[in-house]
Amino acid sequence: MRLPRLAALSAVVLAATGCTSPAQAPAATGTGPAAALVAAVDQFRDQYAGGGIVFQLTAAAGTDPTVTRVELIDTRFGPGTVWTGNTVLPGGQTKSLPAALGPALCGAEGGGSPALRVALTDGTTALLPAQDQHGVLARVHGERCFADRAGAAVTLGLEDALAPGPFPDTAALELVVGPPAVGAGAAGSSPGTLGPAVLRSVGSTTLLAEDSCAPWPRDVPLVPGSGVAIVVRPARCDPHAVAEDKVGTLIPLALDVAGQEGVVKVAASPALRGQLYDAVIRICRDLGFGP
Known part of the structure; x- marks a missing residue:
């Protein structure tokens, strides 16, 4: 049974992490308009699969600075989380700037103290403490490190073809189990050294649910092949x-x-996603919903 090329293990994981006291956020440094900005980080729903985030900057009322570069500084992530461009920050309003997160440093300790290094067109720069109201960075860090751990034991994907389910209002996905991912193990384990993973349960999504007459698998050893x-x-x-x-x-x-x-969370490939959408529309129509 082949592992689907487009549906490899997604690095979107909710990991059980220990409680640590967050490090104190750094004080703002810099001068001029850049130092007067208020900074935050967040994540939009359409960024969940890719693990991207947004930098959010708020300028003081009566100012309209233009930002050219924003970089995340956080001990839990390696370098590379950067936004570049040329964007005006309207005074009193918050602007969201998307960025791809750099690599997670899985040996990092503590709760992190995120800051944003901001550069403006007037030449001023500042290092600003960044609010993380929804705990995005801690969550994504845990997600990526557990994904790496899981990848050292097994690789998971979904077959591109959606099969008919046992009942007219159902369809069947097939989870395909492959050998450990090449290059996995940055969280402290080499590929193949953690032994088999066990599938404890499957969770519902905003689009898909369990059928009580065909319960989802539980406590299943995941054996490659x-x-x-x-x-x-x-x-x-x-x-x-x-x-x-x-x-x-x-x-x-x-x-x-x-x-x-x-x-x-294992992502459907574009081909499978289209089939799932078609199946939901068809089943709902057959149940009397929609045209």
Whole structure:
């Protein structure tokens, strides 16, 4: 059974992490308009799959500085989380600037103290403490490090073809289990050294749910070369279910990897995602929803 090329293990994981006291945020440094900015980090729903974030900058009322570069400084991530461009920050308003996160440093300790290094067109720069109201950086750091740990034990993907389910209002995904990922193990384990992972449970999404007559698999050892069927039905049939979907085809899998538990979300390939959308529309129509 081949591992789908386009549906490899997504680095979107909810890991069980220990409680640590966050490091104190650095005081703002710099001069001029850059030092007067208020900084924050956040993540939009359509960034979940890729692990991107947004830098949010707010300029003081009555000013309109132009920002050219923003860089994240955080001990939990390596260099490379940078936005560049040429954007005016309207006074009193918040501007969101997207950036791809650099590599997670899985040996990093402490709660992190994020800051943004900001440069403006007038030549001023500043290092600003960044609010992280939703705990985005801690969550993504845990996600990536558990994904790396899981990848040292097993590689997971979804077959590109959606199969008919056992009942008219269902369809069947196939989870394909492959050998450990090449290059996995940066979290402290070499590929193949953690032993088999165990699939504890499957989670629902905004688009897909479990059918009570075809329960999802539980406590299944994930052996390379094997497959696991996951029968799904629509979680909702309102007109916006497919039209506004962003994360409904990211399938949450609760895993146990050598005694550590976390949730890995495996992404459907573009081909499979289209088939899932078609299936949801068809099933909902057959159930009397929609035209």
